[in-house]
Amino acid sequence: MGRVAELAGVSVRTLHHYDEIGLVRPSARTAAGYRAYAPGDVERLREVLAYRRLGFGLREIAELVGDPSADTAAHLRRLRGLLLERRDRADAMVAAIDRELTARARGLKVTPEEQLGMLGPRLYDAIGGAYTATRRTEPRIAAQIWDALGDAQQVLNVGAGTGSYEPADRDVTAVEPSAVMRGQRPAGAAPCVAAAAESLPFEDRSFDVAMAVSTVHHWGDPMAGLREMRRVARRVVVLTFDTDEPGWQDRFWLTRDYLPEFADVLAGFPSLAGMADAIGARVDPVPVPWDCADGLFEAYWRRPGAYLEAHVRRATSVWTRVGPEAEQRAVRSLDDDLGSGRWDERNSDLADLDAADLGLRLLVA
Numbered sequence: 177m178g179r180v181a182e183l184a185g186v187s188v189r190t191l192h193h194y195d196e197i198g199l200v201r202p203s204a205r206t207a208a209g210y211r212a213y214a215p216g217d218v219e220r221l222r223e224v225l226a227y228r229r230l231g232f233g234l235r236e237i238a239e240l241v242g243d244p245s246a247d248t249a250a251h252l253r254r255l256r257g258l259l260l261e262r263r264d265r266a267d268a269m270v271a272a273i274d275r276e277l278t279a280r281a282r283g284l285k286v287t288p289e290e291q292l293g294m295l296g297p298r299l300y301d302a303i304g305g306a307y308t309a310t311r312r313t314e315p316r317i318a319a320q321i322w323d324a325l326g327d328a329q330q331v332l333n334v335g336a337g338t339g340s341y342e343p344a345d346r347d348v349t350a351v352e353p354s355a356v357m358r359g360q361r362p363a364g365a366a367p368c369v370a371a372a373a374e375s376l377p378f379e380d381r382s383f384d385v386a387m388a389v390s391t392v393h394h395w396g397d398p399m400a401g402l403r404e405m406r407r408v409a410r411r412v413v414v415l416t417f418d419t420d421e422p423g424w425q426d427r428f429w430l431t432r433d434y435l436p437e438f439a440d441v442l443a444g445f446p447s448l449a450g451m452a453d454a455i456g457a458r459v460d461p462v463p464v465p466w467d468c469a470d471g472l473f474e475a476y477w478r479r480p481g482a483y484l485e486a487h488v489r490r491a492t493s494v495w496t497r498v499g500p501e502a503e504q505r506a507v508r509s510l511d512d513d514l515g516s517g518r519w520d521e522r523n524s525d526l527a528d529l530d531a532a533d534l535g536l537r538l539l540v541a
């Protein structure tokens with residue numbers, strides 16, 4: 177016991193306590209008849225101590241390590257995810273604190289918005305670093321968007337991010353307010369202007385088409401941004417999300433069964449009909465292929481295990497917006513249901529589908 181305590185960096189008293197409460201019991205015997213830790217006990221102790229270090233309470237840990245459906249690899253994956261999540265959050269907060277310290281050192285006034293910024297707004301400066309892990313062009317969605325651009329040559333891409341859906345064969349100008357996202361645009365990408373959709377620094381009708389992909393829900397004033405797109409371009413193409421249909425939260429099992437908080441994230445988001453009206457657009461459904469290459473929130477509808485991966489979650493803002501409690505609860509519950517076969521039972525109808533309509537819509541005006 178003393179040797180194990182030394183290796184693990186805990187006191188023998190702690191090990192005795194875990195033994196007494198039945199959390200980790202040394203189940204082997206030494207030649208001299210003393211109780212000793214068998215290899216399985218050491219694995220369990222390692223899990224207990226790692227969860228402890230992450231701040232879990234002993235009762236919660238007992239539940240976690242007592243789960244018969246989770247083997248050592250499952251625990252390691254879970255621990256890894258929890259640690260990466262912490263690291264991402266810590267990185268984002270350190271960056272925000274550095275920004276504020278620099279501002280204060282220069283004698284600049286720090287507004288309440290800036291102080292609270294590290295907790296939500298300017299989110300893409302915070303999550304931008306994790307974005308490129310899974311976010312890239314999905315060729316089938318790109319084909320639908322590029323088709324909608326028609327014969328346009330001068331293209332404005334608003335909320336461009338790293339430029340996943342910018343057509344290579346046209347003359348593109350990008351607009352992106354987040355410095356972190358601008359910094360991650362690949363070498364040779366279209367020129368990018370630091371600006372926001374709500375106030376585009378261009379003359380009326382400067383472009384053949386203005387496009388916006390998976391970004392409108394991030395804008396402070398989506399309607400103002402759409403009107404700006406309409407003002408600066410002849411044609412407007414927007415990939416967005418339909419919250420008009422009653423029960424839209426139930427379209428996707430992830431929001432229906434695990435993350436109902438998604439609805440709060442989109443509360444106040446304009447209706448699809450309202451957005452279409454604002455720019456005079458027709459509405460086309462955009463199915464998500466089962467093997468979608470772009471790690472959108474909906475991308476893994478037929479690959480549920482992906483949502484257990486922290487790097488997958490960190491590349492979409494929804495998970496950061498719902499907050500760590502909802503996120504951890506959803507992930508734990510999905511993990512349980514995947515282990516017990518409940519997810520498969522509930523979603524057996526998805527196995528044969530090649531693409532799903534999960535509410536993505538293309539507005540074409």
Ligand SMILES: C[S@@+](CC[C@H](N)C(=O)[O-])C[C@H]1O[C@@H](n2cnc3c(N)ncnc32)[C@H](O)[C@@H]1O
Binds near residue numbers: 353
């Ligand atoms: C999910 S990313 C999409 C990026 C890219 N369009 C794509 O499909 O890969 C959303 C982007 O919207 C940007 N964004 C946030 N607020 C914005 C605003 N008010 N105007 C324009 N872009 C904004 C974010 O910085 C982020 O890069």
